[in-house]
Amino acid sequence: MVDTGAVARNTRGSGSSVSGLKSADVSIAIVCPADTAALADYEIFCSTALHGQAQHPLWLHAWITATNADALIATIRHEGRTKLMVAMEVIKSGPFRVARFMGGAHANGNFVATDPSGQNFVTASVLTALREVVAQARPDIDLICLERQLPDLLGMPNPFAQLATVQSANIALATDMSGGMDAMLARMNGKRKRKKLRYTLNKFSEAGGHRWLEASSAADVETLLSSFFEMKALRFRQNGIPDPFSPMEVQSFFQTLFTQALQQKPAPFVLHGLEVGGRIVGVNGYSITQNSFVCEFCAIDDSEPSLSPGFYLDFVAMEKACEQGKAIYDFSVGDDDYKRTWCDVQTQPFDLLLPLTVKGRLAYAGRLARTRGISAVKSNTRFWTLLKTLRKKVSGYTS
Known part of the structure; x- marks a missing residue:
């Protein structure tokens, strides 16, 4: 895995590099998981880390192979030890570029690959560092959008749970x-x-x-x-x-x-x-x-x-x-x-939204409003039932 301040390989563009950022006790590096070595490092980490099934190395390999995903892995280190590895893909969503869990709507029960030893160290400053290093490595990304995350896994709290942006629109x-x-x-x-x-x-x-x-x-x-x-x-x-x-x-x-x-x-x-x-x-x-x-x-x-x-x-x-x-x-x-x-x-899963650009703040506001709106509709049983009935009628389907 690339260490702090190093330049990583990037198979998606000549001359583009991936940057690292270092603070007193946190270092983060970004690599492209299309690189075989980076995926191998991720798989080694996952052999002992806790992770959601949509963060399973096999899921990543299959998704990248099938979709040619523009994929990244963010690595967070603490006191010389890898603590988190966050696998993401970059997609175009309207006028925005969004980094999300690989698989999009098919990725549920998400939980980033996490070292199970020790206490959670993710704070607001760590998220700031994550924002900065992703923006440095990929200035084209407007928003990091990590949706449908589990609040805990096998008794371990999700490292991002205390900093969640909003509850997801759907329960599990x-x-x-x-x-x-x-x-x-x-x-x-x-x-x-x-x-x-x-x-x-x-x-x-x-x-x-x-x-x-x-x-x-x-x-x-x-x-x-x-x-x-x-x-x-x-x-x-x-x-x-x-x-x-x-x-x-x-x-x-x-x-x-x-x-x-x-x-x-x-x-x-x-x-x-x-x-x-x-x-x-x-x-x-x-x-x-x-x-x-x-x-x-x-x-x-x-x-x-x-x-x-x-x-x-x-x-x-x-x-x-x-x-x-x-x-x-x-x-x-x-x-x-x-x-x-x-x-x-x-x-109740949660979503974490991290805007990186001015455009990203617009995308952030839009997604936040949409999630809250869907949650409000689904919490009203009568209205939600009516909406589903109308949707079926509008579809015009006849057997």
Whole structure:
């Protein structure tokens, strides 16, 4: 890793350099993770650091490969020891250039790679230093926007939590599995859920039988993801929502991510699917952490509502989470009725916004207002329900 004051390699422009900044006890350097050496350093640090799954080295490799991301890593050192490594990509957002977590809206439950030893040392002065060194290295960046960050991970507070700019627009919901499946069901109307499971299995039998699937080869990954993209696209069209999975580079990213994850034991990312009557009717994508199953995305074919493929996939995944000793089944960000039937853990993620330029202050104000506005709308159940209904009507979708 480049040390303070050194000049790093930059593969994205001739003559451009990356700068370092030093204070009495903090030094920061910026490198381009498209550089193999920088990514290798990040991976070494992550082998002992705590980090969110969207900050996993495999996630970074896959995203950069699929999108050719203009990517940076900010390194913060304290008392001669690397304390944080913040991986970001630079994107164009209207008239602004914004540095964000790699993956954009697909990156949830974010937690920068952090040395788990010692107390948090991130203060306002450290954020000032981070601002200055990014601005020095990349004067074209207007705003650092690190969204949907977890307030803590495995009992460790997020180093940026005390300096959060605003609460994220969406909460995250999860289920406490620490006492096992039976204990969870005892709290969550288990008698009704087991009855629904029996009913669902009977419906599967009537429809020609079922198979639960877990991708174990590149071909499996391609099959399940193809079905997922098709089902998800239909659902977004029905609800009048732009499809964030439609870009080919995003689809290539997930194909690479889940295929490469098969080479690691245990796999940090896995795909589950459900086949009924020879047809795939549900796909869930998970990240697997030290203590949790996190459902990063899901899609179902609901043309036959009585099949309940989503319920079945969640139920089986919870059983497997318990078998593996996981304490949490995490539905990730977003508040939906089906999640509420399971969840007894609610987390409020936060966003950190750091303007670097005059334009960046405009972008900061705009994003802050937007986040607060969305939060206000979603907190009004009646208005939010009406808005979703109107959005579906405006979409003009007909089956």
